Amino acid sequence: AAIDRERLVQIYNNRAVPAAGPIPPTVSGDNPDVSSVYDPDAARELLAQAGYADGFSTELVTTTDPTDVAIAQAIIADWSAVGINATLVPVEFAQWLDIASNRPEEMPIGYIGWFLDYQDPSNVYEPLVSCAGSFNVGGFCNEEIDAVFQAAKLLPPGDERWSAYAGLESLLVQEMPNINLVHVVNYYYISERVEGLVPDAALLLNFESATINN
Numbered sequence: 376a377a378i379d380r381e382r383l384v385q386i387y388n389n390r391a392v393p394a395a396g397p398i399p400p401t402v403s404g405d406n407p408d409v410s411s412v413y414d415p416d417a418a419r420e421l422l423a424q425a426g427y428a429d430g431f432s433t434e435l436v437t438t439t440d441p442t443d444v445a446i447a448q449a450i451i452a453d454w455s456a457v458g459i460n461a462t463l464v465p466v467e468f469a470q471w472l473d474i475a476s477n478r479p480e481e482m483p484i485g486y487i488g489w490f491l492d493y494q495d496p497s498n499v500y501e502p503l504v505s506c507a508g509s510f511n512v513g514g515f516c517n518e519e520i521d522a523v524f525q526a527a528k529l530l531p532p533g534d535e536r537w538s539a540y541a542g543l544e545s546l547l548v549q550e551m552p553n554i555n556l557v558h559v560v561n562y563y564y565i566s567e568r569v570e571g572l573v574p575d576a577a578l579l580l581n582f583e584s585a586t587i588n589n
Contacts, residue, residue, distance in 0.1 A: 403536075496543075520546050523539070
Protein backbone atom coordinates (compact mmCIF):
# COMPACT_ATOMS: atom_id res chain seq x y z
CA ALA A 376 0.00 0.00 0.00
CA ALA A 377 2.93 2.34 0.60
CA ILE A 378 4.58 2.08 -2.85
CA ASP A 379 3.31 3.75 -6.02
CA ARG A 380 3.98 1.05 -8.62
CA GLU A 381 2.74 3.22 -11.48
CA ARG A 382 5.57 5.62 -10.72
CA LEU A 383 8.04 2.74 -10.90
CA VAL A 384 6.63 1.80 -14.32
CA GLN A 385 7.43 5.34 -15.47
CA ILE A 386 11.03 4.94 -14.31
CA TYR A 387 11.17 1.90 -16.61
CA ASN A 388 9.98 4.16 -19.45
CA ASN A 389 6.68 2.23 -19.42
CA ARG A 390 8.53 -1.00 -20.23
CA ALA A 391 6.99 -2.73 -17.22
CA VAL A 392 3.61 -3.43 -15.63
CA PRO A 393 2.70 -3.14 -11.94
CA ALA A 394 3.11 -6.43 -10.10
CA ALA A 395 0.33 -7.57 -7.80
CA GLY A 396 1.88 -11.00 -7.22
CA PRO A 397 5.15 -12.79 -7.91
CA ILE A 398 4.07 -14.68 -11.07
CA PRO A 399 4.42 -12.61 -14.28
CA PRO A 400 1.19 -12.16 -16.28
CA THR A 401 2.76 -13.95 -19.26
CA VAL A 402 3.44 -17.11 -17.23
CA SER A 403 0.82 -19.82 -16.80
CA GLY A 404 -0.40 -19.93 -13.21
CA ASP A 405 -0.63 -16.16 -12.79
CA ASN A 406 -3.73 -15.15 -10.83
CA PRO A 407 -5.43 -12.22 -12.59
CA ASP A 408 -7.65 -11.60 -9.55
CA VAL A 409 -4.89 -10.50 -7.17
CA SER A 410 -4.25 -6.78 -7.05
CA SER A 411 -2.04 -4.14 -5.46
CA VAL A 412 -3.29 -0.73 -4.33
CA TYR A 413 -1.35 2.44 -3.63
CA ASP A 414 -2.91 3.76 -0.44
CA PRO A 415 -0.58 5.68 1.92
CA ASP A 416 -3.33 6.12 4.52
CA ALA A 417 -3.89 2.36 4.66
CA ALA A 418 -0.11 1.89 4.93
CA ARG A 419 0.00 4.19 7.96
CA GLU A 420 -2.82 2.24 9.57
CA LEU A 421 -0.99 -1.04 9.00
CA LEU A 422 2.17 0.41 10.53
CA ALA A 423 0.20 1.52 13.59
CA GLN A 424 -1.39 -1.93 13.92
CA ALA A 425 2.09 -3.45 13.82
CA GLY A 426 3.27 -1.18 16.61
CA TYR A 427 5.07 1.38 14.44
CA ALA A 428 2.70 4.34 14.64
CA ASP A 429 5.73 6.66 14.67
CA GLY A 430 7.41 4.81 11.82
CA PHE A 431 10.89 3.32 11.92
CA SER A 432 14.32 3.57 10.30
CA THR A 433 15.97 0.97 8.09
CA GLU A 434 18.33 0.44 5.16
CA LEU A 435 17.47 -0.48 1.57
CA VAL A 436 20.35 -2.34 -0.07
CA THR A 437 20.41 -2.35 -3.85
CA THR A 438 22.94 -2.79 -6.64
CA THR A 439 24.73 0.14 -8.26
CA ASP A 440 22.76 -0.35 -11.48
CA PRO A 441 21.32 3.11 -12.33
CA THR A 442 17.79 1.78 -12.79
CA ASP A 443 17.95 -0.14 -9.51
CA VAL A 444 19.12 3.01 -7.74
CA ALA A 445 16.34 5.10 -9.31
CA ILE A 446 13.71 2.54 -8.30
CA ALA A 447 15.10 2.41 -4.76
CA GLN A 448 15.05 6.21 -4.50
CA ALA A 449 11.39 6.26 -5.54
CA ILE A 450 10.56 3.58 -2.96
CA ILE A 451 12.37 5.52 -0.24
CA ALA A 452 10.40 8.66 -1.12
CA ASP A 453 7.10 6.76 -0.91
CA TRP A 454 8.09 5.20 2.41
CA SER A 455 9.07 8.58 3.80
CA ALA A 456 5.52 9.78 3.22
CA VAL A 457 4.18 7.12 5.62
CA GLY A 458 6.87 7.48 8.28
CA ILE A 459 9.52 4.99 7.19
CA ASN A 460 13.00 6.52 7.09
CA ALA A 461 15.11 4.35 4.77
CA THR A 462 18.75 4.91 3.87
CA LEU A 463 19.89 3.83 0.40
CA VAL A 464 22.91 1.50 0.43
CA PRO A 465 24.08 0.74 -3.14
CA VAL A 466 26.68 -2.02 -3.55
CA GLU A 467 28.18 -3.88 -6.49
CA PHE A 468 26.12 -6.82 -7.76
CA ALA A 469 28.65 -9.43 -6.58
CA GLN A 470 28.70 -7.86 -3.12
CA TRP A 471 24.89 -7.80 -3.02
CA LEU A 472 24.80 -11.54 -3.77
CA ASP A 473 27.47 -12.22 -1.17
CA ILE A 474 25.56 -10.39 1.56
CA ALA A 475 22.24 -11.99 0.59
CA SER A 476 23.71 -15.50 0.46
CA ASN A 477 26.15 -15.42 3.37
CA ARG A 478 25.21 -12.55 5.69
CA PRO A 479 21.50 -11.79 5.17
CA GLU A 480 21.28 -10.30 8.66
CA GLU A 481 23.31 -7.36 7.27
CA MET A 482 20.55 -6.61 4.74
CA PRO A 483 17.41 -5.35 6.52
CA ILE A 484 15.70 -4.84 3.16
CA GLY A 485 17.13 -5.74 -0.23
CA TYR A 486 16.01 -4.80 -3.73
CA ILE A 487 16.83 -7.06 -6.68
CA GLY A 488 15.18 -8.40 -9.82
CA TRP A 489 14.32 -12.04 -10.48
CA PHE A 490 14.37 -13.69 -13.91
CA LEU A 491 12.80 -17.09 -14.51
CA ASP A 492 15.19 -19.92 -15.24
CA TYR A 493 12.42 -21.83 -16.99
CA GLN A 494 8.85 -21.10 -18.05
CA ASP A 495 6.96 -22.44 -15.05
CA PRO A 496 5.48 -20.77 -11.95
CA SER A 497 7.36 -23.18 -9.68
CA ASN A 498 10.51 -21.19 -10.49
CA VAL A 499 8.97 -18.22 -8.71
CA TYR A 500 7.93 -20.05 -5.55
CA GLU A 501 10.54 -22.73 -4.94
CA PRO A 502 13.77 -20.67 -4.84
CA LEU A 503 12.34 -17.47 -3.36
CA VAL A 504 9.85 -18.36 -0.63
CA SER A 505 9.73 -22.11 -0.01
CA CYS A 506 11.07 -23.17 3.38
CA ALA A 507 14.12 -24.75 1.73
CA GLY A 508 14.42 -22.13 -1.01
CA SER A 509 17.88 -21.62 -2.49
CA PHE A 510 17.38 -17.84 -2.66
CA ASN A 511 14.98 -17.33 0.25
CA VAL A 512 17.02 -14.44 1.64
CA GLY A 513 14.41 -13.38 4.19
CA GLY A 514 14.07 -16.88 5.62
CA PHE A 515 10.29 -16.96 5.07
CA CYS A 516 8.74 -20.33 5.91
CA ASN A 517 5.05 -21.21 6.00
CA GLU A 518 4.64 -24.96 6.19
CA GLU A 519 0.97 -24.84 5.19
CA ILE A 520 1.75 -22.87 2.03
CA ASP A 521 4.71 -25.17 1.38
CA ALA A 522 2.33 -28.14 1.46
CA VAL A 523 0.16 -26.44 -1.17
CA PHE A 524 3.25 -25.95 -3.31
CA GLN A 525 4.40 -29.55 -2.92
CA ALA A 526 1.01 -30.72 -4.17
CA ALA A 527 0.94 -28.19 -7.04
CA LYS A 528 4.37 -29.07 -8.39
CA LEU A 529 3.37 -32.73 -8.81
CA LEU A 530 0.56 -31.83 -11.21
CA PRO A 531 1.29 -32.12 -14.95
CA PRO A 532 1.18 -28.99 -17.13
CA GLY A 533 -2.42 -28.04 -17.76
CA ASP A 534 -5.38 -26.21 -16.29
CA GLU A 535 -5.29 -28.04 -12.95
CA ARG A 536 -1.63 -27.14 -12.40
CA TRP A 537 -2.12 -23.50 -13.40
CA SER A 538 -5.18 -23.21 -11.16
CA ALA A 539 -3.23 -24.62 -8.22
CA TYR A 540 -0.47 -22.06 -8.72
CA ALA A 541 -3.00 -19.25 -9.07
CA GLY A 542 -4.35 -20.24 -5.67
CA LEU A 543 -0.81 -20.36 -4.31
CA GLU A 544 -0.14 -16.86 -5.61
CA SER A 545 -3.21 -15.60 -3.80
CA LEU A 546 -1.91 -17.06 -0.54
CA LEU A 547 1.49 -15.42 -1.09
CA VAL A 548 -0.07 -12.02 -1.71
CA GLN A 549 -1.85 -12.32 1.64
CA GLU A 550 1.36 -13.26 3.45
CA MET A 551 3.60 -10.97 1.36
CA PRO A 552 7.03 -12.42 2.22
CA ASN A 553 8.41 -10.23 -0.57
CA ILE A 554 7.15 -6.94 -2.00
CA ASN A 555 6.46 -7.53 -5.68
CA LEU A 556 6.90 -4.26 -7.57
CA VAL A 557 6.83 -4.59 -11.36
CA HIS A 558 7.14 -7.15 -14.12
CA VAL A 559 9.50 -5.91 -16.83
CA VAL A 560 8.32 -5.97 -20.44
CA ASN A 561 10.95 -6.64 -23.12
CA TYR A 562 10.74 -5.29 -26.68
CA TYR A 563 12.63 -6.69 -29.67
CA TYR A 564 13.37 -5.55 -33.20
CA ILE A 565 13.07 -8.51 -35.56
CA SER A 566 13.95 -8.60 -39.25
CA GLU A 567 11.13 -9.25 -41.71
CA ARG A 568 13.19 -12.25 -42.88
CA VAL A 569 12.79 -13.95 -39.49
CA GLU A 570 9.73 -16.05 -38.74
CA GLY A 571 8.73 -18.11 -35.71
CA LEU A 572 10.89 -16.24 -33.20
CA VAL A 573 8.85 -16.33 -30.00
CA PRO A 574 9.34 -14.11 -26.90
CA ASP A 575 9.67 -16.18 -23.74
CA ALA A 576 9.43 -15.11 -20.09
CA ALA A 577 12.44 -17.25 -19.16
CA LEU A 578 14.56 -17.55 -22.32
CA LEU A 579 13.77 -13.99 -23.49
CA LEU A 580 13.73 -15.32 -27.05
CA ASN A 581 12.90 -18.89 -28.02
CA PHE A 582 14.73 -19.88 -31.22
CA GLU A 583 13.36 -23.44 -31.43
CA SER A 584 10.92 -22.66 -34.24
CA ALA A 585 12.76 -19.68 -35.76
CA THR A 586 13.57 -19.65 -39.48
CA ILE A 587 15.27 -17.17 -41.82
CA ASN A 588 13.90 -16.52 -45.25
CA ASN A 589 16.41 -15.59 -47.96
